[in-house]
Amino acid sequence: MAFGNLKFDTLTTSDAKNTSTEKSIDTSYIFNGVAKHWMSATEPGSVGDSFNLSSTSDGGTGLHTVVLINNMASTAHAVVTGMQDADMACLADGSRATTGYMVTGLQRADSLTRTDGDHFTALHGDLA
Amino acid sequence: MIKTPEFQGTHLWERLHWAKENLEKVQSDIRVVYEDPEDMDNPAKILVPDPNWMACALQGGILPPVEVYWELAKDEAQPDFEKHTRGYLLHNTKPVEAMTEEQAIEYLIRKDIPQRVWRTWNEGNKPKMVICRTHQLPEHRQWRNAWQITDDIELAA
Numbered sequence A: 001m002a003f004g005n006l007k008f009d010t011l012t013t014s015d016a017k018n019t020s021t022e023k024s025i026d027t028s029y030i031f032n033g034v035a036k037h038w039m040s041a042t043e044p045g046s047v048g049d050s051f052n053l054s055s056t057s058d059g060g061t062g063l064h065t066v067v068l069i070n071n072m073a074s075t076a077h078a079v080v081t082g083m084q085d086a087d088m089a090c091l092a093d094g095s096r097a098t099t100g101y102m103v104t105g106l107q108r109a110d111s112l113t114r115t116d117g118d119h120f121t122a123l124h125g126d127l128a
Numbered sequence B: 001m002i003k004t005p006e007f008q009g010t011h012l013w014e015r016l017h018w019a020k021e022n023l024e025k026v027q028s029d030i031r032v033v034y035e036d037p038e039d040m041d042n043p044a045k046i047l048v049p050d051p052n053w054m055a056c057a058l059q060g061g062i063l064p065p066v067e068v069y070w071e072l073a074k075d076e077a078q079p080d081f082e083k084h085t086r087g088y089l090l091h092n093t094k095p096v097e098a099m100t101e102e103q104a105i106e107y108l109i110r111k112d113i114p115q116r117v118w119r120t121w122n123e124g125n126k127p128k129m130v131i132c133r134t135h136q137l138p139e140h141r142q143w144r145n146a147w148q149i150t151d152d153i154e155l156a157a
Helices: A027-033 B012-022 B051-059 B066-076 B088-092 B101-112
Strands: A010-013 A023-026 A037-041 A049-051 A055-058 A063-067 A078-083 A088-091 A100-108 A112-114 A119-124 B030-034 B045-049 B129-133
Touching (some): A037 A063, A049 B051, A078 A100, A088 A119, B045 B051, B066 B101, B101 B129
Antiparallel strands (some): A010 A023, A037 A049, A055 A063, A063 A100, A078 A088, A078 A119, A100 A112, B030 B045
16 A cells, blocks of 8 residues: 655644643644754764764764765754763864764763764754 | 655655665775875774665665765855755755765765865875775774874775
8 A cells, every 4th residue: 555645734633631722833843843864873983874874984083074965054053962871972163064063972081082982963953 | 676766856855764764774895094184183084984875876866966065065165154045956956876886985985075185185195095995994993093094005906
């Protein structure tokens, strides 16, 4: 069985179980709010799985440049990062472009030092 | 092999949804090692193709021509750039046909590596860029921040 397209601008619920007050959401709000890209990289220099990613460049210990397939509209996008255990992943300074971003993995001891490891990102914003 | 729908005029992001649902990931073991002449204090970089992107490249009919990305890069390089106004180039330009893995890597080099690297890759004292297989890279990363392309590398014809 083939599925077709359902085109609508507004999604409305009666919310009968809770407030019985009708609530609506614009479908463009849903589109604008979803992540436009995500990546799960489980080893340095590899990609486990992803969406809207063409490549990563391993730039040295704990440094990865991420390049998108569908550019973002502007550099004012929001990257969400994560890393394993107590390590942390951050957006590298000044690295945001419409083509992607650079993420750096940091290890916490007395001070922060760059480290390799599982790292995860998602990107929100407007597409080009 | 599944047939790619006619995608010219379809938003590239929607094409990626189709690819994610219909294509198997292709993990390539090809890597591109390069040194950026504007960043010589840092170690050699290693470009890793994304497996979902590689599936799109091999399938054909999904990705825009690489020249589209160059046009957008020109726009972004303008000092007064705020927001892309020619994003339609990604969506309306006729997608590229199916590529071999080697052709896909060439496309990716021209898309994701700075032009100053690949346009003059073989000028100077040593190559700025080398295409290799994963087994040709060092086995461990202990000295990762000292990795460089060796001066006496032998290039295949």
